[in-house]
Amino acid sequence: xxxxxxxxxxxxxxxxxxxxxxxxxxxxxxxxxxxxxxxxxxxxxxxxxxxxxxxxxxxxxxxxxxxxxxxxxxxxxxxxxxxxxxxxxxxxxxxxxxxxxxxxxxxxxxxxxxxxxxxxxxxxxxxxxxxxxxxxxxxxxxxxxxxxxxxxxxxxxxxxxxxxxxxxxxxxxxxxxxxxxxxxxxxxxxxxxxxxxxxxxxxxxxxxxxxxxxxxxxxxxxxxxxxxxxxxxxxxxxxxxxxxxxxxxxxxxxxxxxxxxxxxxxxxxxxxxxxxxxxxxxxxxxxxxxxxxxxxxxxxxxxxxxxxxxxxxxxxxxxxxxxxxxxxxxxxxxxxxxxxxxxxxxxxxxxxxxxxxxxxxxxxxxxxxxxxxxxxxxxxxxxxxxxxxxxxxxxxxxxxxxxxxxxxxxxxxxxxxxxxxxxxxx
Amino acid sequence: xxxxxxxxxxxxxxxxxxxxxxxxxxxxxxxxxxxxxxxxxxxxxxxxxxxxxxxxxxxxxxxxxxxxxxxxxxxxxxxxxxxxxxxxxxxxxxxxxxxxxxxxxxxxxxxxxxxxxxxxxxxxxxxxxxxxxxxxxxxxxxxxxxxxxxxxxxxxxxxxxxxxxxxxxxxxxxxxxxxxxxxxxxxxxxxxxxxxxxxxxxxxxxxxxxxxxxxxxxxxxxxxxxxxxxxxxxxxxxxxxxxxxxxxxxxxxxxxxxxxxxxxxxxxxxxxxxxxxxxxxxxxxxxxxxxxxxxxxxxxxxxxxxxxxxxxxxxxxxxxxxxxxxxxxxxxxxxxxxxxxxxxxxxxxxxxxxxxxxxxxxxxxxxxxxxxxxxxxxxxxxxxxxxxxxxxxxxxxxxxxxxxxxxxxxxxxxxxxxxxxxxxxx
Numbered sequence: 001x002x003x004x005x006x007x008x009x010x011x012x013x014x015x016x017x018x019x020x021x022x023x024x025x026x027x028x029x030x031x032x033x034x035x036x037x038x039x040x041x042x043x044x045x046x047x048x049x050x051x052x053x054x055x056x057x058x059x060x061x062x063x064x065x066x067x068x069x070x071x072x073x074x075x076x077x078x079x080x081x082x083x084x085x086x087x088x089x090x091x092x093x094x095x096x097x098x099x100x101x102x103x104x105x106x107x108x109x110x111x112x113x114x115x116x117x118x119x120x121x122x123x124x125x126x127x128x129x130x131x132x133x134x135x136x137x138x139x140x141x142x143x144x145x146x147x148x149x150x151x152x153x154x155x156x157x158x159x160x161x162x163x164x165x166x167x168x169x170x171x172x173x174x175x176x177x178x179x180x181x182x183x184x185x186x187x188x189x190x191x192x193x194x195x196x197x198x199x200x201x202x203x204x205x206x207x208x209x210x211x212x213x214x215x216x217x218x219x220x221x222x223x224x225x226x227x228x229x230x231x232x233x234x235x236x237x238x239x240x241x242x243x244x245x246x247x248x249x250x251x252x253x254x255x256x257x258x259x260x261x262x263x264x265x266x267x268x269x270x271x272x273x274x275x276x277x278x279x280x281x282x283x284x285x286x287x288x289x290x291x292x293x294x295x296x297x298x299x300x301x302x303x304x305x306x307x308x309x310x311x312x313x314x315x316x317x318x319x320x321x322x323x324x325x326x327x328x329x330x331x332x333x334x335x336x337x338x339x340x341x342x343x344x345x346x347x348x349x350x351x352x353x354x355x356x357x358x359x360x361x362x363x364x365x366x367x368x369x370x371x372x373x374x375x376x377x378x379x380x381x382x383x384x385x386x387x388x389x390x391x392x393x394x395x396x397x398x399x400x401x402x403x404x405x406x407x408x409x410x411x412x413x414x415x416x417x418x419x420x421x422x423x424x425x426x
Numbered sequence: 427x428x429x430x431x432x433x434x435x436x437x438x439x440x441x442x443x444x445x446x447x448x449x450x451x452x453x454x455x456x457x458x459x460x461x462x463x464x465x466x467x468x469x470x471x472x473x474x475x476x477x478x479x480x481x482x483x484x485x486x487x488x489x490x491x492x493x494x495x496x497x498x499x500x501x502x503x504x505x506x507x508x509x510x511x512x513x514x515x516x517x518x519x520x521x522x523x524x525x526x527x528x529x530x531x532x533x534x535x536x537x538x539x540x541x542x543x544x545x546x547x548x549x550x551x552x553x554x555x556x557x558x559x560x561x562x563x564x565x566x567x568x569x570x571x572x573x574x575x576x577x578x579x580x581x582x583x584x585x586x587x588x589x590x591x592x593x594x595x596x597x598x599x600x601x602x603x604x605x606x607x608x609x610x611x612x613x614x615x616x617x618x619x620x621x622x623x624x625x626x627x628x629x630x631x632x633x634x635x636x637x638x639x640x641x642x643x644x645x646x647x648x649x650x651x652x653x654x655x656x657x658x659x660x661x662x663x664x665x666x667x668x669x670x671x672x673x674x675x676x677x678x679x680x681x682x683x684x685x686x687x688x689x690x691x692x693x694x695x696x697x698x699x700x701x702x703x704x705x706x707x708x709x710x711x712x713x714x715x716x717x718x719x720x721x722x723x724x725x726x727x728x729x730x731x732x733x734x735x736x737x738x739x740x741x742x743x744x745x746x747x748x749x750x751x752x753x754x755x756x757x758x759x760x761x762x763x764x765x766x767x768x769x770x771x772x773x774x775x776x777x778x779x780x781x782x783x784x785x786x787x788x789x790x791x792x793x794x795x796x797x798x799x800x801x802x803x804x805x806x807x808x809x810x811x812x813x814x815x816x817x818x819x820x821x822x823x824x825x826x827x828x829x830x831x832x833x834x835x836x837x838x839x840x841x842x843x844x845x846x847x848x849x850x851x852x
Contacts, residue, residue: 034567034835051479058833060611070613073567073835093571126836141460141499145519185486187496386823386831393819397812405812407484409460409499410552 001332002026003325004086004097006076008036008059010314011103011297013383014321015328020066022329027068028095030088032075034058037126038382040314041391043166045129047173048137048181048407049398052126054391057384076104079269081290099292099328102279103321104266106298106312109259109276116237120254123166132255134409136174139252140182141409143189156194157251159242161234162258163200164207165349168217170257171198172351175224180402197227197249199242201258204230206349206357208311213357216366220351234258260312263299274301278309284337285324292331296320304342314381315345350374353399427758428452429751430512430523432502434462434485436740437529437723439809440747441754446492448755453494454521456514458501460484463552464808466740467817469592471555473599474563474607474833475824478552480817483810502530505695507716525718525754528705529747530692532724532738535685535702542663546680549592558681560835562600565678566608567835569615582620583677585668587660588684589626590633591775594643596683597624598777601650606828623653623675625668627684630656632775632783634737639783642792646777660684686738689725700727704735710763711750718757722746730768740807741771776800779825 003019005012008031016029035056044050060071078087086095108122121128136158143155160171175196182191198205198221204214205221205228221228229244236243241250262277272288274280278301279287285300287293297317302310310316320340327337348358348370356371357364365373375395382388398404429445431438434457442455461482470476486497498521504513512521534548547554562584569581582604586597601622608617624631624647630640631647631654647654655670662669667676688704698714700706704727705713711726713719723743728736736742746766753763774784774796782797783790791799801821808814824830 034563034833051477052836053477053832053834056834057831058611061829061833064610067613071611072571073564074571089571126834130836137460138499145498145500145515184490185484185497187493384831386820386827386829389823390816390819390831393816394812397815401812403487403812405483405810405816406479407460407487408479408482408552410478410556 001098001329002028002096003099003101003328004095005029005101005103006086007031007103007105007297008033008071009039009103009105009297009317010381011317011321011324012101013059013062014318015101015103015296015325016063016069016321018322018325019329020063020069025068025329026070027066028070028072028097029059029063030072030074030076030095031059032073034060034073036062036383038314039124040165040381041378042123042126042129043170043173045126045406046123046132046136046170047177048133048404049173050391050394051406052130054387054394055382056126057387062383076265076269081270081293084292097292098332099294101294101296101321101324101328102266102299103295103297103317104263104299106260106262106278107264108256109261110256111259113237116256119237119239120161120242120256122256123170130410132253133406136177136253137407137409140186140189140191140194144186145188152189153195154240154250155252156189156191157197157249158195158253158255159197159199159249159251160255160257161199161242162256163198163202163205163230164257167198167200167255167257168205168221168349168351170255171196171226172221172224172355175221175226176352177404179225181404181407192225195227195251196225197229197251199229199232199234199244201233202230208347209349209357209359210364213359213364213366213370216370217349217351217357220355224352224355260298262301266295266299271295276301276309283339284327285320285340286327286331286337292328294324294328296324302340302342310342311347313347316342319343348374348377427524427755428454428522429525429527429754430521431455431527431529432512433457433529433531433723434459434497435465435529435531435723435743437743437747437750438527439485439488440744441527441529441722441751442489442495442747444748444751445755446489446495451494451755452496453492454496454498454523455485455489456498456500456502456521457485458499460486460499462488462809464740464804465550466591466807467804468549468552468555469596469599471552471832472549472558472562472596473603473830474559475599475830476817476820477832478556480813480820481808482552483813488809502691502695507696507719510718523718524758525720527720527722527747527750527754528692528725529721529723529743530689530725532686532688532704533690534682535687536682537685539663542682545663545665546587546668546682548682549596556836558679559832562603562679563833563835566612566615566617566620570612571614578615579621580666580676581678582615582617583623583675584621584679584681585623585625585675585677586681586683587625587668588682589624589628589631589656590683593624593626593681593683594631594647594775594777596681597622597652598647598650598781601647601652602778603830605651607830607833618651621653621677622651623655623677625655625658625660625670627659628656634773635775635783635785636790639785639790639792639796642796643775643777643783646781650778650781686724688727692721692725697721702727702735709765710753711746711766712753712757712763718754720750720754722750728766728768736768737773739773742768745769774800774803
């Protein structure tokens with residue numbers, strides 16, 4: 001029996017690990033990258049606190065000791081669900097399967113404005129995080145050389161759009177970076193005066209959290225000097241500006257953290273998608289009409305008891321992966337599959353040092369205890385031991401010294417952010 | 427008094443540090459990058475053992491506590507030595523000086539064949555190291571998917587040209603990577619069978635070392651399975667091949683480590699250069715005709731007692747930097763300058779685990795002791811404490827487990843290596 005898993009995020013990794021322990025199953029795990037990435041910590045790469053390899057591990061080294069798991073780096077480009085064949089790399093590679101588990105993740109959702117992507121990139125990949133880091137650090141370097149007050153002001157303004165966990169954590173991290181890390185390093189500019197702006201369309205940040213924790217996070221953000229605008233909707237984004245329904249903001253750096261949709265490949269492959277581009281799966285995580293195809297993680301739509309989709313978070317994918325793996329085995333053995341039930345382990349977010357919020361069961365936690373809860377849970381989710389040790393070391397060092405070590409500007413791969421910089425220089 | 431220092435390698439950094447302790451001197455330190463880079467360890471970034479931030483530190487954070495040192499990120503593009511004005515960023519920034527210390531470093535020397543750069547990049551920058559790492563790792567990923575024996579063989583061949591320290595260390599590191607690190611991670615290919623080829627035009631590797639240590643290094647390289655070709659001269663390099671005067675090698679990855687010349691800007695700025703593009707400085711490191719301009723490190727030609735130029739190594743620049751700084755102060759005070767005398771601290775190179783060679787005074791050291799000597803000296807030269815701790819941790823971990831943690835493929839900035847890859851896939 002051959003189970004093909006596409007995507008090595010928390011979902012695909014969990015499925016492969018569950019199957020690696022089974023006899024008589026061959027597993028092929030394919031990802032377009034060669035590494036598993038802990039996306040929830042990407043914002044710390046962007047804010048110069050961590051380096052990419054701290055939160056990424058080569059997929060094949062994770063299965064070094066599982067001889068029946070074969071790992072390939074290839075990009076899914078086609079699917080024939082009747083013949084049970086998946087095509088990769090524009091058809092250069094074909095893989096047949098008995099069961100298929102798709103865990104492709106999601107992508108940044110611009111809600112009908114793809115043209116904004118150029119000016120306000122999202123934060124889903126290592127490349128985007130590195131570009132954002134270089135872009136922000138280079139802006140401070142240019143401001144130090146700049147004598148025009150207005151241009152200097154714009155270079156030192158960062159606008160983050162979207163008040164979910166990513167937006168809150170990123171704006172908090174940039175606020176700390178400018179206030180504590182960069183503060184003493186310049187002679188002409190005062191980095192601590194840089195504007196960090198967070199725009200949220202709803203009435204509060206962290207809309208998925210209880211209202212008291214949203215208020216705690218808002219208080220924490222304001223104490224770090226983040227300019228917080230609630231109930232403001234973005235109407236236009238262009239070269240160096242954001243226009244909301246209430247104001248125009250001039251900013252050298254704009255980041256989009258306002259939404260995630262399903263994977264665009266789902267519809268292209270002919271899978272049944274609902275609003276947001278997510279695949280509407282059945283209660284056992286299989287795709288309607290294709291009982292041997294399972295779809296998990298950010299790319300699927302799985303309603304909770306209230307009919308709302310489960311959030312695009314690591315714990316959901318981490319539970320769906322092994323569940324889909326067990327159901328795939330059951331299906332191939334001609335047995336009944338089990339419905340997926342999400343065990344909510346709680347949600348958490350951090351704003352900065354000693355500032356975090358968490359919901360664990362009935363308990364609402366904020367402040368230092370919320371931050372420690374966040375730290376602990378995130379350290380545990382780093383998949384390999386060396387990285388856990390390195391991240392612990394970096395976090396301890398940063399805590400003691402306020403020195404964030406990864407402040408390198410190097411020429412970014414995806415030119416989005418850098419192109420913007422070049423245009424302004426010209 | 428204003429001293430302008432251009433270049434934040436070991437030379438410029440040493441000069442700035444010497445001046446930071448002086449009263450009544452203002453210092454401006456300019457580099458086109460925002461970080462100081464420990465180039466001698468770049469090969470470990472390319473071989474997935476270290477991450478760029480481990481060997482790079484933001485220049486301005488190194489001078490956080492030196493208020494009279496101003497750090498700027500800008501690229502030198504013009505010089506008016508009569509008016510004592512340096513121009514940066516195509517003239518967007520002008521800086522006047524009383525004394526100028528140039529420490530721009532060198533660049534890869536293709537000996538009249540600039541067209542080879544596209545197929546066989548050098549190893550002088552973070553971007554080149556990251557490109558090389560991604561290129562080699564991606565080649566193994568493609569070989570794992572490939573069914574054509576000949577193509578697979580080419581993908582798994584690395585040719586390093588030049589048997590100096592960089593070429594020896596890089597080919598040794600790749601040899602270990604394929605034999606110990608990647609070995610257990612693939613199912614179709616056998617990474618330990620990958621060809622690592624080192625080509626040297628002279629009769630022995632490490633030509634600057636005593637003959638017995640060259641022999642030790644050659645023995646160590648062969649024990650790691652490196653194919654070593656001495657007395658072979660490269661005649662042509664093209665897409666996926668190297669042609670020497672004795673054979674043609676088909677290789678997906680080709681690296682040029684055969685030569686370093688002075689900085690091309692030296693001649694453009696009108697400074698007097700000798701063969702190799704280096705600036706012929708006087709005994710006090712000043713430039714003939716411009717007593718207030720000093721030139722140090724890889725970009726200058728400074729003859730030793732035998733008339734041979736001092737090698738392009740960190741210790742030379744580390745001694746010339748403070749010396750030039752002192753001479754600049756003397757000149758501005760109307761006092762006599764002192765001639766530079768190089769204190770040779772020894773030379774060393776490593777081939778792999780427990781394999782190193784070193785010359786310390788009259789002693790020739792090889793084997794484990796040579797390796798430990800190398801380790802110790804290189805750890806000490808890492809300029810900040812956090813990076814020294816991180817590198818120690820990574821090296822210890824690698825020693826204990828043979829797991830090299832930085833095996834990430836991400837889209838490289840400079841497309842040289844990647845373009846080559848794309849072309850072959852197409």
